[in-house]
Amino acid sequence: MKILALETTCDETAAAVITDRLEVLASTVASQDALHERFRGVVPEIASRAHVERILPVIDETLRQAKLAAADLDAVAVANRPGLAGSLLVGLAAAKALALALDVPLVAVHHLHAHLYACRLAYGEAVFPAVGLVASGGHTSLFHCLGPLEFALLGGTIDDAAGEAFDKVASLLGLGYPGGPAVERAARGGDRRAYRFPRSFTDDASRLEFSFSGLKTAVRHQLAAASPGFDPAKVSRQQVADLAASFQQAVVDVLVTKCTQALEQFGGHNLCVGGGVAANALLRSELEAAARQTGFRVFIAPHELCTDNAAMGAIAIERLKAGLVEELDLDIQPGLMR
Numbered sequence: 201m202k203i204l205a206l207e208t209t210c211d212e213t214a215a216a217v218i219t220d221r222l223e224v225l226a227s228t229v230a231s232q233d234a235l236h237e238r239f240r241g242v243v244p245e246i247a248s249r250a251h252v253e254r255i256l257p258v259i260d261e262t263l264r265q266a267k268l269a270a271a272d273l274d275a276v277a278v279a280n281r282p283g284l285a286g287s288l289l290v291g292l293a294a295a296k297a298l299a300l301a302l303d304v305p306l307v308a309v310h311h312l313h314a315h316l317y318a319c320r321l322a323y324g325e326a327v328f329p330a331v332g333l334v335a336s337g338g339h340t341s342l343f344h345c346l347g348p349l350e351f352a353l354l355g356g357t358i359d360d361a362a363g364e365a366f367d368k369v370a371s372l373l374g375l376g377y378p379g380g381p382a383v384e385r386a387a388r389g390g391d392r393r394a395y396r397f398p399r400s401f402t403d404d405a406s407r408l409e410f411s412f413s414g415l416k417t418a419v420r421h422q423l424a425a426a427s428p429g430f431d432p433a434k435v436s437r438q439q440v441a442d443l444a445a446s447f448q449q450a451v452v453d454v455l456v457t458k459c460t461q462a463l464e465q466f467g468g469h470n471l472c473v474g475g476g477v478a479a480n481a482l483l484r485s486e487l488e489a490a491a492r493q494t495g496f497r498v499f500i501a502p503h504e505l506c507t508d509n510a511a512m513g514a515i516a517i518e519r520l521k522a523g524l525v526e527e528l529d530l531d532i533q534p535g536l537m538r
């Protein structure tokens with residue numbers, strides 16, 4: 201059995217072909233970074249228009265790489281929640297059209313569950329049950345993953361997502377876009393102890409929530425102190441590096457602390473981590489250090505499965521096997537539902 205999975209929740213147009221044995225036959229991602237770069241953030245209208253232009257070529261290229269024709273597909277899966285409304289609609293319309301034309305089942309994918317399933321795809325069945333952290337540009341959420349089809353939301357950010365904070369701080373500091381890799385690069389030459397930034401809710405283990413907007417404002421205040429008018433060009437390279445390193449350390453401290461608190465609360469032994477921010481080298485190494493110290497096992501999605509991709513839509517195989525297929529009136533759910 202072979203399924204085509206589509207992913208257009210935000211600003212990557214992606215497709216993948218996956219077999220029922222979870223082999224990824226092809227996976228294509230058309231990044232829109234170059235389109236959003238000058239705005240230093242995703243512009244929803246630009247994102248949905250670019251999806252419209254790219255979705256068919258991306259599907260064609262993915263089928264070509266998998267050496268398959270559309271008629272060889274046994275099902276079509278699509279991420280229909282959560283995400284940007286206009287972006288979600290493009291993937292959903294394409295998936296419905298294909299499912300109707302090919303007369304194959306349509307399967308719905310929850311994008312955040314898929315980010316966690318990336319760990320299952322990469323590391324096998326031992327991953328679940330687990331506590332799961334999704335840290336991306338749009339979300340920072342903790343889940344209790346009881347199995348590949350059972351995810352309970354434990355809590356999330358009450359304001360900005362971790363990746364969004366990286367993007368905004370990169371913009372403040374005059375670094376590139378997307379902000380995560382740019383801040384990570386700048387932080388390499390910096391002192392992570394130079395500035396003491398806030399770490400929200402870390403002293404309240406019962407509160408499995410995140411807040412990053414105060415941290416972003418704290419970086420802004422430090423930048424203003426160093427350069428009235430927030431001009432990063434007037435701040436020394438060393439100061440920018442120190443700000444980036446101190447900020448990155450604060451985000452990583454919060455994420456690692458909240459994961460360990462969730463594990464303690466749920467008596468879990470496994471932690472799985474996905475989403476674009478999981479590509480961050482400091483986060484990866486500190487999670488691994490915490491796992492060694494505390495005795496849990498950590499599964500972090502491989503780099504190519506961290507940022508948005510359709511291969512993680514392999515979770516649709518689990519749904520298909522369980523008979524969880526959709527009617528053609530399937531709708532998008534832009535907001536995060538439990």
Ligand code: KG4
Nearest residue numbers: 336337338363379380476477479480507508
């Ligand atoms: O999962 P993703 O591709 O899209 C969403 O579902 O939001 O995540 C994108 C986010 C961006 O905010 C980007 O800055 C962040 O992931 N990111 C990183 C790194 N690579 C990407 N954040 C920190 N360190 C990185 N190396």
Ligand code: ZN
Nearest residue numbers: 315336475508
């Ligand atoms: Zn994502």
